[in-house]
Amino acid sequence: xxxxxxxxxxxxxxxxxxxxxxxxxxxxxxxxxxxxxxxxxxxxxxxxxxxxxxxxxxxxxxxxxxxxxxxxxxxxxxxxxxxxxxxxxxxxxxxxxxxxxxxxxxxxxxxxxxxxxxxxxxxxxxxxxxxxxxxxxxxxxxxxxxxxxxxxxxxxxxxxxxxxxxxxxxxxxxxxxxxxxxxxxxxxxxxxxxxxxxxxxxxxxxxxxxxxxxxxx
Numbered sequence: 001x002x003x004x005x006x007x008x009x010x011x012x013x014x015x016x017x018x019x020x021x022x023x024x025x026x027x028x029x030x031x032x033x034x035x036x037x038x039x040x041x042x043x044x045x046x047x048x049x050x051x052x053x054x055x056x057x058x059x060x061x062x063x064x065x066x067x068x069x070x071x072x073x074x075x076x077x078x079x080x081x082x083x084x085x086x087x088x089x090x091x092x093x094x095x096x097x098x099x100x101x102x103x104x105x106x107x108x109x110x111x112x113x114x115x116x117x118x119x120x121x122x123x124x125x126x127x128x129x130x131x132x133x134x135x136x137x138x139x140x141x142x143x144x145x146x147x148x149x150x151x152x153x154x155x156x157x158x159x160x161x162x163x164x165x166x167x168x169x170x171x172x173x174x175x176x177x178x179x180x181x182x183x184x185x186x187x188x189x190x191x192x193x194x195x196x197x198x199x200x201x202x203x204x205x206x207x208x209x210x211x212x213x214x215x216x217x
Contacts, residue, residue, distance in 0.1 A: 001215045004166065004205075008159050009100055009217060010135075010150060010183075012169035013111035013118055014049055015191025017093055017127070023079065023086030024049060031074035035067065049192045050173035052112055052137065052144065084117050089125050090190060092210030097130040099214050108133040108153040110167065110177075112146055133157055146177025154181065168213060172201040186213060 014020045021042060029039040048056040053075060057068040100107060107130055111118050115136035122128035135153040137143055143152050150167065159165050167178035170191025175198060178185045187198030187206040198206045207213055 001212065004186075004216050006105070006164060006166040006217065008106045008108070008154070008157060008165035010108045010110040010153055010165060010167045010178075012167070012171075012174045012191075013109060013113055013121070015170035015193070016090075016168055016174075016188055017109075018087040018089055018121060018125070019191075020087035020121075021045075021049070021192075023083035026086060027075045027079040027083040030078035031071045034074040035071060037061075046192055050112065050171040051146075079117070084120055085124065087121060089127070090210055092214070094127060096210045096214045097127060100217060101130055103217075105217070106132045106157055106159075108157060109135055110146065110150045110153050111136050112149065112173070113137065146173055147180030150177055150181035150183065154183075166204070166217075170198075172197050175201045175203050186216060188213065 011017055025042055025045050028045060032039055048060050053072055054068050057063045057071045058065065063071060097107065109118055109122065109131055113136050115134065115138050118136040119128065119134050122131065122134060128134065133153055133156045135149050137149060143149055154162065154165060162182040165183045167174055167183055167185040168188060169175065169185055170188050171193035175185045175187065179202065184204040187203030189195050189206060189208045195206050205216065207216065
């Protein structure tokens, strides 16, 4: 496998660092039941993990803005207590972080999750120490999509040469967000996206394991 030369590596969170399906699904179903809707299955939710929740509720579950905002309120009622804890690290992710830091690379988290949840999750799993910056959505700062999150990360890290940075993510939301910010993406299939999806949307390379990411970088 040909090595890639990048000094700054940005990681998505859900489906890339952690398997967070249980927490997200439980929070979504808590919200749906509170609003008098039926609970959904993991397979029904899978295609919609990645974008901001308000987009998912409006575009894929047919809620108007008022109901979507109510749904988000209920979602966070569950997620802030239990949902954020209901996740596990993917195999090999710690070894990957250690390898990248040993090579002197800068690491940043770039997630659509609110920043405070992202920090809590990484700290709970003792991997926050590997990151030079933890970037997440922040409505008050106007950081409301993946491209803006990535641009915030690059700015804080002082990365003026965007060709020195690469994103690692599992869905087309990561690839498109990175493209909007002017950087390329390594797609990973062990999360919630698939090889065909990641290839079609323009990932630089698509791999199946954290070990392969480590080999590349």
